[in-house]
Amino acid sequence: MMNTESLRILEHSAVGKDAWCLRFERPSWSWQAGQLVSLGGENPLDQRDYSIASGEKDTSLDVLYREIPHGIVTPHLRKKRVGDSIPVQGPYGRFTIRNPEQPLVFCATGTGIAPFRAYLHSHPHLDFTLLHGIRFPEDLYFREEMGAINYLPFSSKEPLQGKTGRLTDHLREMDLPPNGAYYLCGANEMIYEAEEILKGREVSTDQIYHEPYYYRAYDES
Numbered sequence: 048m049m050n051t052e053s054l055r056i057l058e059h060s061a062v063g064k065d066a067w068c069l070r071f072e073r074p075s076w077s078w079q080a081g082q083l084v085s086l087g088g089e090n091p092l093d094q095r096d097y098s099i100a101s102g103e104k105d106t107s108l109d110v111l112y113r114e115i116p117h118g119i120v121t122p123h124l125r126k127k128r129v130g131d132s133i134p135v136q137g138p139y140g141r142f143t144i145r146n147p148e149q150p151l152v153f154c155a156t157g158t159g160i161a162p163f164r165a166y167l168h169s170h171p172h173l174d175f176t177l178l179h180g181i182r183f184p185e186d187l188y189f190r191e192e193m194g195a196i197n198y199l200p201f202s203s204k205e206p207l208q209g210k211t212g213r214l215t216d217h218l219r220e221m222d223l224p225p226n227g228a229y230y231l232c233g234a235n236e237m238i239y240e241a242e243e244i245l246k247g248r249e250v251s252t253d254q255i256y257h258e259p260y261y262y263r264a265y266d267e268s
């Protein structure tokens with residue numbers, strides 16, 4: 048069911064080089080981890096989709112976004128302050144965990160890590176590996192929450208722990224869990240490449256799920 052509700056901003060904080068987290072009061076409706084909401088720009092008809100970065104039982108609804116200076120919606124969001132209200136439409140989408148008992152491999156680039164944070168908050172006992180492709184170490188969004196999990200970050204522009212690399216380079220070599228499921232979220236180019244790698248390693252297409260975020264020159268994964 049689609050809902051539209053004006054939600055008050057509780058926090059608006061920087062979480063990376065050019066990324067921000069909007070924390071809204073919890074709406075009257077519920078959601079599943081992996082679902083989206085839609086936020087509008089200065090013109091309400093200018094809508095953009097954002098993954099919910101909060102768990103299903105969390106007391107707030109968090110949205111992670113990267114500011115695009117010449118964009119339509121994010122410059123408008125960036126001006127919002129604590130106490131302001133924004134119409135939020137949702138939830139929708141099917142990028143949800145089908146089987147939480149199954150071994151999982153999560154692949155995210157940039158702000159595409161948002162739904163995986165929602166998974167972790169909602170399903171604390173998942174058997175998973177999380178690969179996160181970023182451009183700079185400052186883009187390790189929610190890094191303080193990742194210390195105790197199987198989290199593998201990869202930085203393509205500046206060294207991270209003395210190394211640079213891409214998420215997909217590691218995906219080519221890592222041990223893949225038998226009968227696992229693969230969730231890909233972020234830049235379309237990463238998703239295309241990761242799908243080809245997985246298919247080349249005999250992973251069936253019905254084991255792969257994806258949520259494209261954007262097109263760009265491939266420099267984050």
